[in-house]
Amino acid sequence: MGGVTTAAKEPKQDRSRATRQRLLAAAVACLAEHGWAGSTVSVVAERAGVSRGAAQHHFPTREDLFTAAVEYVAEERSQALRALPGQDRAAVVAALVDLYTGPLFRAALHLWVAASDEEQLRPRVTELEARVGRETHRIAVELLGADESGPGVRETVQGLLDMARGLGLANLLTDDTARRERVVAQWAALLDQALG
Template identity: 60%
Template sequence: MATPHEPKQDRSRATRQRLLESTIDTLAETGWAAATVAVVAERAGVSRGAAQHHFPTREDLITAALEYMFDIRMAQAETEARSLRRIAEGVGRTEAVVGSLVESYTSPLFKAALQVWTHAAADPALRERIVPLEARFGRVSHRMAVGALGVDDSDPVAHHLVQATMDLARGLGLADVLTDDSARRKEIVAQWAKTLHAELFGLRSATAEVTPPMPVGQRSVTGPT
């Protein structure tokens, strides 16, 4: 049975979500300087007083927006990882995983997060708030990439190759901030996927198939005695 408080609580949650989504959109489209409580509130269609009721300071608003971005990014990554695991094993799946990681760093969510990272570099208090969030996101993203690729993360070579792939994805995302880098990015993804697949799977298979030579003293000799 519904209680008298539920409609008000629902409105409060909806208001909070609109503010968080407006913060992300403002950061991604117009940058850090424009993402004030007043601007975000106007964009969300909320009074400044109502916005400050949910988020008393700009730092509170930005931190909450980052947490909200984290939840969205994780939900998207989980959905993508399930889809990728349905692709038959092979270089095609590896390329799909690499492509998915790279595209996640060209999204509006990444562009919004980048604005916060840049400002946090000169703001120790903000940096202290967001570093744990990004570290957590990095760990979860790494784990999902490992699962989608189907590799053993306890193998240090595999671990570092997956991490290198994530670093590559982040770098390609940065390259896309100022100009459309999609054509070059597609070529790099295809080439890196082949290299990654060979390192993770091809060389291992080749090693397993090679029969080591017998010691000289044990080699059979054919021919007349």
């Protein structure tokens, strides 16, 4: 009996997790394409092929869905980054900057800007941004082999991530790839010198 219950439970849990992940992926894509104003639980449920009721079972509010979505994809990206084989610093800098130029950054940007106007969203997104930011910083320090006990090292890495965020913004309306690659190559060299 116990065996049967477990067997029946697991596929159900798997299905539930699969539904949740489909909703999260659809939410990020929706935010990136249509912005906060065009992103509702209903729109995302339809995009994910999930009933509105099932979507609301997983995410009772719009804020729940979209903050969870940005966090989920940010975590996936962090894991991918951490799994990178050992590389030289230029490649690490390029990979870090890449975090800020895709659909995830576009989605997060829409969420940040909406949160700056909406009191309901603001504390959730502020907390999310701080958590994701700390995690990205930790990964950057590790991949760059930076020794944060040295003077200015912490701020050097922080500035790099700020630059990456600014490069993401510069890529919002136009394809900034060619210019970005030159900037990244130059600052990767400066950074390599600074980190010793």
